[in-house]
Amino acid sequence: MEPREGFFDEMYGLAGNVRAPYRAYGNWFADEQPRRLLAKTAEAERVFRRTGITFNVYGDDEAEERLIPFDIVPRILGASEWATIERGVQQRVRALNAFLHDVYHRREIFKAGRIPVGLVADNAAFLPVMLGQSPPGGVYTHIVGVDIIRSDEGRFMVLEDNCRTPSGVSYMLENRETMMQMFPELFAGRRIRPVGDYPQNLRTSLEASAPPAADGPAVLAVLTPGIHNAAYFEHAFLADQMGAELVEARDLEIVDGRVAMRTTEGPLRIDVLYRRVDDDYLDPLVFRPDSVLGVPGIMDVYRVGGITIANAPGGGIADDKAIYSYVPEIIEFYTGEKPILDNVPTWRCSEPESLGYVLEHLSELVVKEVHGSGGYGMLVGPAASKRELREFRKKLQTRPANYIAQPTVALSTVPVLTRAGLAPRHVDLRPFALVAPGRVQVSPGGLTRVAMKKNSLVVNSSQGGGTKDTWVVDD
Amino acid sequence: MLGRTAGGLYWMFRYLERSENIAWLLEAGMRIALTNSLELDDEWDSVLLTAGQRMAYVERHDEVEPAAVIDFLLRDQHNPSSVRSVVELARNNAREVRTALTREVWEATNATWLAVADALRRPVPTRDLPRVLSLIRQESAYVRGALHGTMLRNDIYNFSRLGTFLERADNTARILDVKYYVLLPSPLDVGGQLDNAQWETILRSVSAQRAFRWRNGGNVTAWGIADFLILDRQMPRSLLFCYERIDRNLAHLATDYAQQHKSHELSHNLRLRLADRSIDEIIEYGLHEFLSECIRAGNELGISIEHDYRFDC
Numbered sequence: 001m002e003p004r005e006g007f008f009d010e011m012y013g014l015a016g017n018v019r020a021p022y023r024a025y026g027n028w029f030a031d032e033q034p035r036r037l038l039a040k041t042a043e044a045e046r047v048f049r050r051t052g053i054t055f056n057v058y059g060d061d062e063a064e065e066r067l068i069p070f071d072i073v074p075r076i077l078g079a080s081e082w083a084t085i086e087r088g089v090q091q092r093v094r095a096l097n098a099f100l101h102d103v104y105h106r107r108e109i110f111k112a113g114r115i116p117v118g119l120v121a122d123n124a125a126f127l128p129v130m131l132g133q134s135p136p137g138g139v140y141t142h143i144v145g146v147d148i149i150r151s152d153e154g155r156f157m158v159l160e161d162n163c164r165t166p167s168g169v170s171y172m173l174e175n176r177e178t179m180m181q182m183f184p185e186l187f188a189g190r191r192i193r194p195v196g197d198y199p200q201n202l203r204t205s206l207e208a209s210a211p212p213a214a215d216g217p218a219v220l221a222v223l224t225p226g227i228h229n230a231a232y233f234e235h236a237f238l239a240d241q242m243g244a245e246l247v248e249a250r251d252l253e254i255v256d257g258r259v260a261m262r263t264t265e266g267p268l269r270i271d272v273l274y275r276r277v278d279d280d281y282l283d284p285l286v287f288r289p290d291s292v293l294g295v296p297g298i299m300d301v302y303r304v305g306g307i308t309i310a311n312a313p314g315g316g317i318a319d320d321k322a323i324y325s326y327v328p329e330i331i332e333f334y335t336g337e338k339p340i341l342d343n344v345p346t347w348r349c350s351e352p353e354s355l356g357y358v359l360e361h362l363s364e365l366v367v368k369e370v371h372g373s374g375g376y377g378m379l380v381g382p383a384a385s386k387r388e389l390r391e392f393r394k395k396l397q398t399r400p401a402n403y404i405a406q407p408t409v410a411l412s413t414v415p416v417l418t419r420a421g422l423a424p425r426h427v428d429l430r431p432f433a434l435v436a437p438g439r440v441q442v443s444p445g446g447l448t449r450v451a452m453k454k455n456s457l458v459v460n461s462s463q464g465g466g467t468k469d470t471w472v473v474d475d
Numbered sequence: 476m477l478g479r480t481a482g483g484l485y486w487m488f489r490y491l492e493r494s495e496n497i498a499w500l501l502e503a504g505m506r507i508a509l510t511n512s513l514e515l516d517d518e519w520d521s522v523l524l525t526a527g528q529r530m531a532y533v534e535r536h537d538e539v540e541p542a543a544v545i546d547f548l549l550r551d552q553h554n555p556s557s558v559r560s561v562v563e564l565a566r567n568n569a570r571e572v573r574t575a576l577t578r579e580v581w582e583a584t585n586a587t588w589l590a591v592a593d594a595l596r597r598p599v600p601t602r603d604l605p606r607v608l609s610l611i612r613q614e615s616a617y618v619r620g621a622l623h624g625t626m627l628r629n630d631i632y633n634f635s636r637l638g639t640f641l642e643r644a645d646n647t648a649r650i651l652d653v654k655y656y657v658l659l660p661s662p663l664d665v666g667g668q669l670d671n672a673q674w675e676t677i678l679r680s681v682s683a684q685r686a687f688r689w690r691n692g693g694n695v696t697a698w699g700i701a702d703f704l705i706l707d708r709q710m711p712r713s714l715l716f717c718y719e720r721i722d723r724n725l726a727h728l729a730t731d732y733a734q735q736h737k738s739h740e741l742s743h744n745l746r747l748r749l750a751d752r753s754i755d756e757i758i759e760y761g762l763h764e765f766l767s768e769c770i771r772a773g774n775e776l777g778i779s780i781e782h783d784y785r786f787d788c
Contacts, residue, residue: 051578052570052585227570236573246574251477264481264630264784265732 001415001422004455008152008412009424010075021078021473028186029073037072037417040182044070047181053174055230055461069466070175071416072182075427075448082193082444082472085148085156085431088341090440091331093144093433096163096318098334100140103317104130114329123323124371125316127279129286133303135312137209137437142274142310143202144433145169145447148341150412157342157409159428161327163319164311165276168447168467169432170234173198173241175447175469193444193472199241201434201441206242206272208436212305213258214271220244221261223252223275225293230462235276244274254297259307272308273298279313321370321404322348344409350401358405359396362389365405367396380457382408411457414468416450426451428459429470445470476575481634482786483572487584488638490565494558494591495615496646497548498608500526503679505604508541518676519544525646525653525680528556545604550595558611562591575631579621587614630731633724634784640724641777644717645770647704650680652766658697674700681712701762702754714769715749721776722746728784736783741776748772 003009003016011022018026045067048054054065077085102109103120110117120126145166147159176195180187203220210218224235226248239246251261252270260267275282281291283299301307317323323330325346331339347354347365358365362381369377379392396403413424431446448468449459459465504522520539523529528547531554536543551557555564566588573581591611599607626632651658657673674695678684681704690707691699707713722742729735748769757765781787 049589050582050586052573052581227567232570236570240574244574245477247477248479251479262478262785264476264478264634264728265734 001424004413004424007410007424007426008150010150010412010414010427011073011422012415013153020475021076021081024190024473025074025076025186034417034421038419041070041072041417044072044178044182047178048174051174053170053233055233068171068461069452069464070178071425071450071452071466071468072179073415073417073422074179074469074471075414075429075450076471076473077445078473079475081156084340085429086442086444088156088158088339089144089146089148089431089433089442091335091337091340092146092158092161092327093141093435093440095327095331095334096144096161097138097140097435099330100163100312100315100318101134101138102334104133104314109330109333112333114333115323115326119322119326120317123317123320125279125314125320127314127317129299130312130314135209136211136305136308139209139310139435139437140312140315141318142206142209142312142435143169144435145430146433148429148431149344149409150429151410152412155342156429157344158327159344159409160321161319161324162430163315164278166430166432167231167234167276168430168449169198169443170237171467172432172443172445172447172470173237175467179469191474195443195445198432198434198443199238201443202238202274203242203244205434205436205439205441206274206308206310208439209308209310210271211308213307218271219269220272220274221247221270223247223249223273223277225277225281229276231276238274245270249277249293249295252295252298254295254301257301257304257306259295259298259301270307272310274310279316282309282313321368322350322401325404344406347405349396349403349405354405355396355400358403359393362393362396364408366408367392367403367405370402370404380408383457408457414448414450416452416466416468423454425454426457426459427468444472476630476634478785478787480572480575481630481784482781483568484575484631484634485638485780485786487565487568487572488635489642490561490568491584491587491615491618492639492642492646493556493561494565495612496642497526497556497558497561498611498615499682500650500680501545501548501604502608502682503676504541504544505601505608506679507676521653522548525649526556527649528554531556542598542601546598549599549607559591559595562588562611577621577625579625580618583614583618583621587618590614628727630728633727633731636724637721637780640717640720641773641780643712644714644721645773647681647712647714647717648766648769648773650677651701651704652763652770655762655766658701658762677704683710683712686710698754698758701758705757706749706752706754715746718742718746718749725780736779738776738779738783741772741779745769745772745776 001012003012008014011018013019048067048070054067109115141163143166145162145168148156149159150156172195206220207218220242222235222239222244224232224246236246245261247261253260253262255267258269260269277293280288281293283294283296284291285296286299302309325348328339328343347358349355349358365381367379411426414427415422416425427448427450429446429448432443434441448470450466450468451457451459452464452466500522504519507518519541523532523544526548532547547554548557550559552560554560566584569576569581569584591614594607594610622635654677677700678687687703690703703710705714708715710716725739725742729739
């Protein structure tokens with residue numbers, strides 16, 4: 001395979017020689033018939049279709065359920081590479097939890113002048129209702145997904161934190177399942193760190209954050225908006241794997257000051273609710289009054305310690321893109337350490353000097369909406385037409401504080417299998433961290449998202465991105 | 476278990492059972508068409524009637540025409556009881572209750588939906604009909620096998636089976652009720668042999684020709700068929716068999732939950748209608764009246780179960 005000029009390829013490096021973590025895989029691959037592997041790709045697709053591992057696309061009636069493309073070439077990380085990521089994620093997640101506690105309590109970081117208070121006070125993700133509120137066990141973000149990119153051999157950088165309801169972990173697990181079924185020979189006799197204990201770890205870590213009101217073993221439930229939600233498969237998958245009930249708002253009611261689900265035997269109290277519903281929709285009495293996805297009165301129960309909501313409401317303030325650029329400061333402030341993982345350099349368009357720079361270099365930069373997600377509402381400068389650039393320039397000038405800009409980082413590539421053989425495609429990595437009181441656990445590897453289109457830098461599944469199995473192997 | 480989950484399971488299995496029943500009805504109808512043994516249009520009309528879809532059909536079509544009836548019952552998306560519609564409903568219910576199903580049951584259901592949707596994408600020409608009908612039946616058997624082989628015998632299982640047997644009892648009762656006049660003794664043929672094609676249709680609609688012969692040898696009488704489909708304890712589609720199963724599934728729920736509901740009383744009464752009855756008594760009472768009452772009581776029981784176990788949240 002010919003690596004893409006100027007980009008770091010994780011299998012072939014810059015020079016075209018197979019790198020150490022890929023050596024064993026490379027040998028196996030060299031002996032394989034391309035035709036057999038292409039047939040395996042088709043087989044994987046049938047397995048996913050049959051298993052119902054699909055996602056829904058909003059506003060797309062025709063293909064209500066789509067498959068996320070799956071590529072059979074694994075993304076492989078060596079143990080020492082992984083160790084850096086793991087420690088970096090743990091450090092980051094600890095700092096973000098400390099930050100959240102501070103934001104909703106003493107606000108030391110603002111007093112110390114490390115972050116402008118306006119960034120939080122005027123932010124829609126900041127929930128005044130959480131002021132002075134301490135979540136059970138002190139955990140704000142029970143589940144965090146950190147989006148990481150790699151620019152060269154040693155350098156991993158964080159592109160984004162996901163502290164609200166990060167998704168994709170079911171793909172991490174199913175991708176591994178699928179790979180083991182299709183290529184058992186690759187796993188036999190090789191130490192690839194297992195990821196299958198994630199659901200059990202999720203359960204344990206949620207139980208560890210049970211509320212004061214829980215007596216006896218904690219009752220867990222996963223709250224989903226329903227079968228039409230894009231990530232419904234994942235909600236059902238996690239509930240199933242954890243042995244928790246999968247509930248919708250209409251299954252819930254408040255009984256004797258506790259949140260309870262309506263069962264065939266009458267109401268049953270819930271101790272820990274892993275909600276996959278946004279803050280705004282959680283409680284129509286406190287947030288959006290038109291929400292039918294939430295439970296009226298749940299925030300009252302929460303405030304008096306009657307239930308754990310995971311992740312805690314108001315945690316979105318920690319993964320806001322405007323806050324993102326301050327995370328290195330946040331880490332130093334709360335941990336007293338240097339960040340192990342760097343941020344991607346970021347210009348805050350709210351600052352006049354940065355705005356000037358961004359406007360001047362618009363065609364070289366990626367500009368993102370501060371509150372956007374899923375790759376919507378962003379401008380990729382080098383790929384944009386003149387008209388798009390003109391329109392975005394106008395947006396920037398009207399509401400500069402709504403945007404941040406980053407250089408188009410040279411995302412690393414990993415080969416994917418195409419009809420013409422291996423071809424480099426850009427990837428990112430989303431490791432998943434579980435937070436329990438006093439403990440942060442990172443599942444080895446995570447979800448590798450891959451832009452399936454040649455030269456594309458957009459890996460989001462809503463924009464046609466695919467996934468790969470991600471291995472951590474011994475050095 | 477969530478009340479909504481119990482409801483989802485119950486309906487999932489009702490719909491799956493319905494898809495299979497419609498396939499059998501069509502198979503019986505097709506058979507008659509091939510042998511030209513009866514008045515064709517009448518026969519397709521009674522297929523519609525048995526499927527409970529005559530009104531809906533007449534709203535959309537002027538004439539009872541074989542190809543149109545087949546398409547209506549197999550594929551029409553305006554018909555909520557077409558095979559395609561019910562398989563999709565079953566699969567959507569399965570998706571809602573995904574966490575209550577084993578991987579095997581879910582995958583079998585999902586695969587059924589994929590296969591049936593694919594087979595019914597376009598109108599099915601007569602030459603393909605046997606293959607498509609047998610595919611529908613096979614897929615349905617596949618889900619049933621996964622259910623029996625992999626599921627715990629707990630409340631989940633009991634709600635699933637309640638859906639199956641309530642739907643099945645309703646189907647058998649309606650087949651008999653639509654054809655009851657065939658089974659009634661007339662002065663002309665008392666004690667005599669039935670019209671071959673007529674009884675075949677009835678038995679074929681529940682896929683029981685072979686079973687009936689095992690039980691009765693070559694002796695095909697109206698009494699015999701009515702007795703077989705209403706009172707036979709070993710025939711898995713007879714009313715008595717279904718009612719006994721329903722009663723047993725409800726009894727399991729009562730024990731597991733330590734709760735008695737109105738459903739238990741209704742189910743008990745339904746079973747008593749048949750227990751220790753002979754077919755002579757039933758026919759003397761009036762076969763049509765008897766069957767109508769069974770259908771009505773079955774509906775009432777279904778509604779009561781939905782209420783007692785909080786299906787609608």
